[in-house]
Amino acid sequence: MLKNISFKENRLNFSALLVLLIVILGALVIVSLCMGRFPISIPEVIHVLAANIFPIPQVGDVNVESVVMTLRFPRVVAAILVGGSLALSGAVYQGVFQNPLVSPDLLGVSSGACVGAAIAILIGIGTFGIQIGAFAGGILAVALTTTAPKLIKNSSNMMLVMSGIIVGGLMSSIMGIIKYIADPETELAEITYWQMGSIAKVLPKSILMVAPAMILAIIIIMVLRWKINVLSLGETEARSLGINVKTTRRIVIICATLLTASSVCISGTIGWVGLVVPHLGRLIVGPNNMKLLPVSFVLGGIFLLIIDTIARTITSAELPLSILTGLIGAPFYFYLLKKERMNLS
Amino acid sequence: MNLRIAELGFAYPNGKQIFTEVNFSLKKGEIFTILGPNGAGKSTLLNCIGNLSEPTQGGIFLEKDNIKDLSLRQFAKQIGYVPQIHQPTYAFTVEEFVAMGRTPYLSAFKKLNQQDQWVIEEAMELVRITHLRNKAYTQLSGGERQLVTIARAIAQEPDFILLDEPTAHLDFGNQIKTMKLVKKLSDQGYGVIMTTHNPDQVFFIGGRVGVLNRSGAFEIGVVDQYLSEELLSNLYNEPVHLFYSDQLNRNICTAGA
Numbered sequence: 001m002l003k004n005i006s007f008k009e010n011r012l013n014f015s016a017l018l019v020l021l022i023v024i025l026g027a028l029v030i031v032s033l034c035m036g037r038f039p040i041s042i043p044e045v046i047h048v049l050a051a052n053i054f055p056i057p058q059v060g061d062v063n064v065e066s067v068v069m070t071l072r073f074p075r076v077v078a079a080i081l082v083g084g085s086l087a088l089s090g091a092v093y094q095g096v097f098q099n100p101l102v103s104p105d106l107l108g109v110s111s112g113a114c115v116g117a118a119i120a121i122l123i124g125i126g127t128f129g130i131q132i133g134a135f136a137g138g139i140l141a142v143a144l145t146t147t148a149p150k151l152i153k154n155s156s157n158m159m160l161v162m163s164g165i166i167v168g169g170l171m172s173s174i175m176g177i178i179k180y181i182a183d184p185e186t187e188l189a190e191i192t193y194w195q196m197g198s199i200a201k202v203l204p205k206s207i208l209m210v211a212p213a214m215i216l217a218i219i220i221i222m223v224l225r226w227k228i229n230v231l232s233l234g235e236t237e238a239r240s241l242g243i244n245v246k247t248t249r250r251i252v253i254i255c256a257t258l259l260t261a262s263s264v265c266i267s268g269t270i271g272w273v274g275l276v277v278p279h280l281g282r283l284i285v286g287p288n289n290m291k292l293l294p295v296s297f298v299l300g301g302i303f304l305l306i307i308d309t310i311a312r313t314i315t316s317a318e319l320p321l322s323i324l325t326g327l328i329g330a331p332f333y334f335y336l337l338k339k340e341r342m343n344l345s
Numbered sequence: 346m347n348l349r350i351a352e353l354g355f356a357y358p359n360g361k362q363i364f365t366e367v368n369f370s371l372k373k374g375e376i377f378t379i380l381g382p383n384g385a386g387k388s389t390l391l392n393c394i395g396n397l398s399e400p401t402q403g404g405i406f407l408e409k410d411n412i413k414d415l416s417l418r419q420f421a422k423q424i425g426y427v428p429q430i431h432q433p434t435y436a437f438t439v440e441e442f443v444a445m446g447r448t449p450y451l452s453a454f455k456k457l458n459q460q461d462q463w464v465i466e467e468a469m470e471l472v473r474i475t476h477l478r479n480k481a482y483t484q485l486s487g488g489e490r491q492l493v494t495i496a497r498a499i500a501q502e503p504d505f506i507l508l509d510e511p512t513a514h515l516d517f518g519n520q521i522k523t524m525k526l527v528k529k530l531s532d533q534g535y536g537v538i539m540t541t542h543n544p545d546q547v548f549f550i551g552g553r554v555g556v557l558n559r560s561g562a563f564e565i566g567v568v569d570q571y572l573s574e575e576l577l578s579n580l581y582n583e584p585v586h587l588f589y590s591d592q593l594n595r596n597i598c599t600a601g602a
Contacts, residue, residue, distance in 0.1 A: 098434045223453045230448050232435055236397055236428060241501070242421030242449035286481075287435035 087300025090274025103275035108167030112141025272329030354402030425498030446500025488519035
């Protein structure tokens with residue numbers, strides 16, 4: 001069904017699809033705000049939200065407002081922002097590297113950002129420092145990963161993936177060293193929290209701190225999405241179509257890395273989202289990044305919002321997100337690969 | 346519009362000279378073929394003209410402008426490049442693929458408009474692929490892919506179109522069709538430069554030919570006067586024969602005696 005929608009070159013259909021996805025996301029936000037150890041009804045949630053926007057009196061029960069707005073709302077925003085950003089950066093990496101196998105995890109960007117954040121925690125330079133550290137680590141990792149195939153003079157899809165595995169392995173060893181020397185009472189716990197991937201303790205302050213960089217990166221990527229299409233044809237063809245390949249690629253990779261690093265700042269490393277969601281998006285709207293990028297962002301938000309809601313409701317103890325994204329993402333990715341009959345060479 | 350290649354030479358960083366002193370010029374509506382054995386450097390020469398490799402000597406001029414001084418965008422509005430057929434990574438539709446030819450005319454804040462769409466339709470119509478518009482590029486045959494890439498170059502609205510061995514990997518029928526299309530392009534007013542390793546195609550196309558031999562020397566001439574059995578036999582190290590066909594009204598080139 002969805003496939004039929006996708007291959008029709010009809011702008012209206014695409015807009016309708018995007019609106020539909022956003023409506024689904026909106027509905028999920030409300031459902032997610034209802035769910036938890038302290039169940040709240042849908043009308044109550046809508047009332048609380050409305051009272052925060054419009055000048056109407058707030059719900060009588062103070063507990064209801066505080067659970068919705070203080071406990072759950074920041075998590076919901078974080079889930080959408082992180083899920084959307086990881087999916088978007090994955091789609092962008094897959095486009096510019098002409099390689100549907102890569103993702104923020106497989107390129108080593110996530111683990112690089114994690115190392116950067118961990119070093120910042122060790123030095124103890126605050127939230128902004130952690131953000132800078134994560135970004136620097138992410139950029140370093142993607143630079144290393146893309147350099148290796150050049151040195152070996154093999155630009156195949158597999159080489160880039162191999163290189164990502166090497167850099168990822170290197171980064172997790174560095175992570176091991178950092179954890180080994182970290183103070184077990186304070187720093188080690190905080191660093192371990194980054195690695196597990198969780199938005200349980202997310203604060204509105206840390207979202208607001210990271211959001212401007214994320215929004216800027218998203219805007220730049222959205223503006224450049226036609227060029228990402230052209231870049232996905234390869235260097236020679238992009239140049240012959242008038243694109244300054246080096247500069248454009250660099251800007252796009254920096255923005256995607258900024259998105260991944262910012263996500264790591266909010267939630268630590270969360271696997272699978274950046275790999276699986278772009279494939280799902282391509283199945284629905286095709287590979288055209290004009291459509292794929294907005295759809296990937298919304299789908300990523302939906303995916304992680306569902307995952308996080310499950311994580312905090314299924315058991316009394318919180319499940320780390322990476323466990324669930326893996327449990328759901330891995331079989332789902334297998335299904336997608338089978339469905340796409342991807343031609344890997 | 347005049348495209349002039351002057352004193353062009355290319356050497357690898359290790360000093361190995363691929364070709365030197367390539368001189369020729371081309372007007373709109375003319376076809377120029379570059380003939381040479383495998384590995385002689387035809388593609389490198391075409392890449393230099395297409396601003397994809399940087400020549401180590403000489404230059405390429407559009408009227409009086411050295412192409413080095415043009416922006417990539419300006420260049421792409423004047424010269425379209427058709428690479429050899431390859432398997433692309435993503436399944437763009439034919440229409441999306443052809444639309445990418447409009448890239449030099451778009452900017453961050455100028456999206457495809459009605460006129461761009463019209464150019465895209467015309468380009469697909471000219472190479473007769475309109476019926477494939479919603480098909481995925483990855484599902485096309487080699488011959489169809491070749492047509493789509495040519496349509497994309499046409500959508501660039503260039504004055505000149507460069508084709509790198511457009512018949513490579515094509516079956517016999519598609520080779521002939523592609524050659525006919527190349528002629529049609531020049532009839533439509535495009536200047537065409539095409540590389541080939543099949544001398545018979547050069548006789549089919551006619552006009553002027555440049556021969557690049559393995560030592561990197563480049564000579565040009567009018568096809569029927571210049572390409573002799575002796576020259577071709579030396580070029581390919583194999584006896585080559587020319588027969589005149591009254592039916593085709595041209596020389597046929599073949600070998601294997």
